[in-house]
Amino acid sequence: MAIKxxxxxxxxxxxxxxxxxxxxxxxxxEMESGQRKDASGKSVPRDIINTFQASFNGKPFFxxxxxxxxxxxPFQSFFYKAKESGAFTFSWKxxxxxxQTATAKLTVA
Amino acid sequence: xxxxxxxxxxxxxxxxxxxxxxxxLAAVLAPRLSRATExxxxxxxxxxxxxxxxxxxxxxxxxxxxxxxGLVVPINIDVESPMSETDFVRSVHVFADGNPLPQxxxxxxxxxxxxxxxxxxMRLAQTQxxxxxxxxxxxxxxxxxxxxxxxxxxxGG
Numbered sequence: 687m688a689i690k691x692x693x694x695x696x697x698x699x700x701x702x703x704x705x706x707x708x709x710x711x712x713x714x715x716e717m718e719s720g721q722r723k724d725a726s727g728k729s730v731p732r733d734i735i736n737t738f739q740a741s742f743n744g745k746p747f748f749x750x751x752x753x754x755x756x757x758x759x760p761f762q763s764f765f766y767k768a769k770e771s772g773a774f775t776f777s778w779k780x781x782x783x784x785x786q787t788a789t790a791k792l793t794v795a
Numbered sequence: 796x797x798x799x800x801x802x803x804x805x806x807x808x809x810x811x812x813x814x815x816x817x818x819x820l821a822a823v824l825a826p827r828l829s830r831a832t833e834x835x836x837x838x839x840x841x842x843x844x845x846x847x848x849x850x851x852x853x854x855x856x857x858x859x860x861x862x863x864x865g866l867v868v869p870i871n872i873d874v875e876s877p878m879s880e881t882d883f884v885r886s887v888h889v890f891a892d893g894n895p896l897p898q899x900x901x902x903x904x905x906x907x908x909x910x911x912x913x914x915x916x917m918r919l920a921q922t923q924x925x926x927x928x929x930x931x932x933x934x935x936x937x938x939x940x941x942x943x944x945x946x947x948x949x950x951g952g
Contacts, residue, residue: 706909706910721895745907746905748902748913750901750913751900751902751903754918755891755898755917755918756900756918757866757868757918760915760916761916762913763915764912764913765909766907767906767907767909767910
């Protein structure tokens with residue numbers, strides 16, 4: 687299933703060179719753990735976002751491998767050391783091969 | 796007089812019913828959860844790290860002491876490191892030894908990260924230990940452990 691929800695990303699628009707900025711991301715997703723059973727007793731198949739990656743100007747700098755223990759609607763915060771102006775790309779990939787991306791610009795003064 | 800009497804009685808009965816409800820729910824859910832054990836976590840760590848010795852310290856593991864809702868337990872990890880090109884935190888693995896599947900998350904950092912710190916939210920099925928292992932660029936390993944008491948488990952039975 688493609689990831690339908692639009693991810694939300696919070697990144698400062700500007701930073702000084704060498705400044706460490708915090709990035710916060712949130713995406714809506716069931717994160718079905720594969721541990722639950724439905725009313726008829728059948729296992730509900732696992733469907734989670736298993737990989738989140740953040741890149742700056744095309745170069746990945748942070749990756750998170752999520753397991754079924756991660757909560758629904760996964761939140762992730764992390765950091766980046768600003769050096770030059772450019773754009774962040776964030777990507778979320780789920781078990782069904784679905785992918786969602788988001789971008790954000792950063793201006794370094 | 797009777798008014799006062801009723802006013803004090805109603806909330807306590809409601810409370811008693813709530814408690815009974817929670818207890819019944821716990822009794823229904825508990826036997827159906829297959830649990831990872833500390834041994835399982837140890838096996839997993841051995842597979843990942845090959846039984847290398849782990850140092851203490853360096854990792855700050857920020858977790859609530861008591862989590863009322865096991866479905867969303869905030870976790871913050873902060874590893875002490877200069878995060879330079881030659882000395883940085885390569886990855887951080889998080890395990891929960893009382894969940895059906897003990898692995899929670901694996902982070903991969905780079906020197907561009909600036910600092911080896913990340914926050915997320917996780918599910919905890921029951922009261923248990925959360926363990927973080929950091930792998931440095933030098934290959935050195937550090938671990939930290941914290942217990943979280945869970946009031947209502949979060950793995951959906």
